[in-house]
Amino acid sequence: xxxxxxxxxxxxxxxxxxxxxxxxxxxxxxxxxxxxxxxxxxxxxxxxxxxxxxxxxxxxxxxxxxxxxxxxxxxxxxxxxxxxxxxxxxxxxxxxxxxxxxxxxxxxxxxxxxxxxxxxxxxxxxxxxxxxxxxxxxxxxxxxxxxxxxxxxxxxxxxxxxxxxxxxxxxxxxxxxxxxxxxxxxxxxxxxxxxxxxxxxxxxxxxxxxxxxxxxxxxxxxxxxxxxxxxxxxxxxxxxxxxxxxxxxxxxxxxxxxxxxxxxxxxxxxxxxxxxxxxxxxxxxxxxxxxxxxxxxxxxxxxxxxxxxxxxxxxxxxxxxxxxxxxxxxxxxxxxxxxxxxxxxxxxxxxxxxxxxxxxxxxxxxxxxxxxxxxxxxxxxxxxxxxxxxxxxxxxxxxxxxxxxxxxxxxxxxxxxxxxxxxxxxxxxxxxxxxxxxxxxxxxxxxxxxxxxxxxxxxxxxxxxxxxxxxxxxxxxxxxxxxxxxxxxxxxxxxxxxxxxxxxxxxxxxxxxxxxxxxxxxxxxxxxxxxxxxxxxxxxxxxxxxxxxxxxxxxxxxxxxxxxxxxxxxxxxxxxxxxxxxxxxx
DNA sequence: GGTTGCTCAACCTGCCTTGTAATCAAGGC
Numbered sequence: 001x002x003x004x005x006x007x008x009x010x011x012x013x014x015x016x017x018x019x020x021x022x023x024x025x026x027x028x029x030x031x032x033x034x035x036x037x038x039x040x041x042x043x044x045x046x047x048x049x050x051x052x053x054x055x056x057x058x059x060x061x062x063x064x065x066x067x068x069x070x071x072x073x074x075x076x077x078x079x080x081x082x083x084x085x086x087x088x089x090x091x092x093x094x095x096x097x098x099x100x101x102x103x104x105x106x107x108x109x110x111x112x113x114x115x116x117x118x119x120x121x122x123x124x125x126x127x128x129x130x131x132x133x134x135x136x137x138x139x140x141x142x143x144x145x146x147x148x149x150x151x152x153x154x155x156x157x158x159x160x161x162x163x164x165x166x167x168x169x170x171x172x173x174x175x176x177x178x179x180x181x182x183x184x185x186x187x188x189x190x191x192x193x194x195x196x197x198x199x200x201x202x203x204x205x206x207x208x209x210x211x212x213x214x215x216x217x218x219x220x221x222x223x224x225x226x227x228x229x230x231x232x233x234x235x236x237x238x239x240x241x242x243x244x245x246x247x248x249x250x251x252x253x254x255x256x257x258x259x260x261x262x263x264x265x266x267x268x269x270x271x272x273x274x275x276x277x278x279x280x281x282x283x284x285x286x287x288x289x290x291x292x293x294x295x296x297x298x299x300x301x302x303x304x305x306x307x308x309x310x311x312x313x314x315x316x317x318x319x320x321x322x323x324x325x326x327x328x329x330x331x332x333x334x335x336x337x338x339x340x341x342x343x344x345x346x347x348x349x350x351x352x353x354x355x356x357x358x359x360x361x362x363x364x365x366x367x368x369x370x371x372x373x374x375x376x377x378x379x380x381x382x383x384x385x386x387x388x389x390x391x392x393x394x395x396x397x398x399x400x401x402x403x404x405x406x407x408x409x410x411x412x413x414x415x416x417x418x419x420x421x422x423x424x425x426x427x428x429x430x431x432x433x434x435x436x437x438x439x440x441x442x443x444x445x446x447x448x449x450x451x452x453x454x455x456x457x458x459x460x461x462x463x464x465x466x467x468x469x470x471x472x473x474x475x476x477x478x479x480x481x482x483x484x485x486x487x488x489x490x491x492x493x494x495x496x497x498x499x500x501x502x503x504x505x506x507x508x509x510x511x512x513x514x515x516x517x518x519x520x521x522x523x524x525x526x527x528x529x530x531x532x533x534x535x536x537x538x539x540x541x542x543x544x545x546x547x548x549x550x551x552x553x554x555x556x557x558x559x560x561x562x563x564x565x566x567x568x569x570x571x572x573x574x575x576x577x578x579x580x581x582x583x584x585x586x
Numbered sequence: 587g588g589t590t591g592c593t594c595a596a597c598c599t600g601c602c603t604t605g606t607a608a609t610c611a612a613g614g615c
Binding site for chain 2: 025028029031061098101103104139142186197224232259281
């Protein structure tokens with residue numbers, strides 16, 4: 001995301017919160033929330049736009065456009081400052097506590113002057129809340145509990161953690177009495193990079209046995225709410241899980257509804273309304289007669305709205321409705337399209353498994369080719385030398401062809417490569433004559449993350465211009481929840497990649513997912529190619545490519561965009577950087 | 587406050603589920 005867009009999005013979101021806390025018009029708050037999302041996801045830098053240009057962003061009208069330009073002119077927005085003066089920042093933070101919304105936060109501030117989480121905890125212990133209207137002993141307990149959760153878990157978990165739990169839940173509930181169908185929905189089904197809570201959906205005639213089976217699972221530590229339609233629990237690891245039981249004939253409508261996203265659902269709902277229909281989790285109905293039209297499958301629901309079935313990874317209101325109406329949805333890349341993995345490690349450097357084991361596991365996955373790319377010598381802790389790298393190459397050449405592809409002839413081909421370190425100047429580990437011996441090179445940033453934007457941009461562009469660098473590994477170097485991405489002019493990097501025939505990685509490791517979906521969308525417009533790689537450091541990691549494929553789908557990639565879906569011959573041509581202005585090797 | 591259909595007004599997805607005490611707030615997609 002462009003940094004200035006991020007700033008403006010945060011400012012507008014804050015304004016929306018302040019409006020709801022001060023009891024302003026609900027619609028007004030919603031409009032600012034919507035504009036914040038639209039600007040956050042906008043492809044161009046909003047700092048470069050004037051009022052007219054800003055108004056072309058959907059959801060941004062004259063008033064918001066003027067506030068944005070005011071922000072870039074003065075560094076602040078007077079309307080926001082006025083509300084900030086009324087409501088201390090800490091009050092807004094109170095609403096992050098589960099079960100405590102804007103109304104209660106406002107009451108706490110107005111009546112007791114509470115403006116921070118610490119003050120709130122103190123007030124609860126002093127039993128000051130009891131005199132307030134709407135606050136009872138249970139509310140006090142819930143607030144303390146909510147604060148604890150807020151401070152321990154921090155909310156969202158990584159995709160792989162959520163997926164492991166969800167798949168187990170689905171397996172368990174599928175075996176329960178009366179379960180007709182069971183799957184996970186929500187942001188997990190859309191393969192978002194982090195998951196706030198897991199939504200599990202079951203089709204059954206009677207809900208009670210399912211709810212019971214659910215709450216009795218061994219890793220359920222707390223039942224937050226239990227009803228006939230919905231039960232919410234928290235697991236021993238602090239994850240929130242909702243189970244919803246729906247009637248089997250409403251399965252499609254419910255799945256569509258609970259998969260979201262909210263923004264996507266708003267759009268589908270609008271489509272329904274315009275056609276005199278009403279869409280809810282119970283089905284698609286005639287608005288006048290109330291007669292149910294369809295609800296059993298997602299395909300039927302979408303079809304009746306005039307849409308093809310939309311893959312969950314696209315359901316973010318990023319143009320998928322419009323594309324669907326024109327019947328121009330992309331043919332998304334699938335995991336089965338991957339013919340190989342181009343970024344993996346062995347125990348020669350920081351991997352856990354020896355070469356033979358990694359290669360055997362790759363062959364097991366049915367790959368047509370597989371690249372071994374251990375770290376070069378510039379990451380000092382890896383203790384790499386020319387001799388060790390060349391010895392590995394010899395070993396790779398010997399194994400090449402020894403592993404069959406599903407037992408068929410013409411076995412999996414092995415590529416010998418390296419993951420080079422892009423140093424602060426944009427140079428990499430070895431001189432060109434040594435690099436020429438590799439089949440491919442991934443180059444990545446591993447240190448000096450705090451250089452200036454100009455330095456970082458130049459650094460990566462120089463790496464792209466190296467005729468032996470084929471893939472930029474985890475391009476922003478972010479670690480989700482731990483380290484933000486480097487401050488780099490991605491548009492300049494994308495242009496350099498397109499110009500030099502350098503692919504960008506979609507690193508599939510769940511704590512990286514780098515590039516991220518939004519940036520993939522932008523890069524694609526520059527004509528960049530991608531490599532969806534596991535960056536596996538162990539046999540188990542090879543399977544992480546599923547998250548990379550999900551992320552690539554969220555970036556609207558088809559298989560032609562991804563070099564490791566190509567045939568070996570086409571891939572090798574790309575690796576030689578032929579036909580680009582860096583096609584000087586070989 | 588923005589958008590839509592049509593010049594100013596109507597509409598905004600819209601309803602469900604749950605818990606708690608307050609006759610409503612919070613949270614969900």
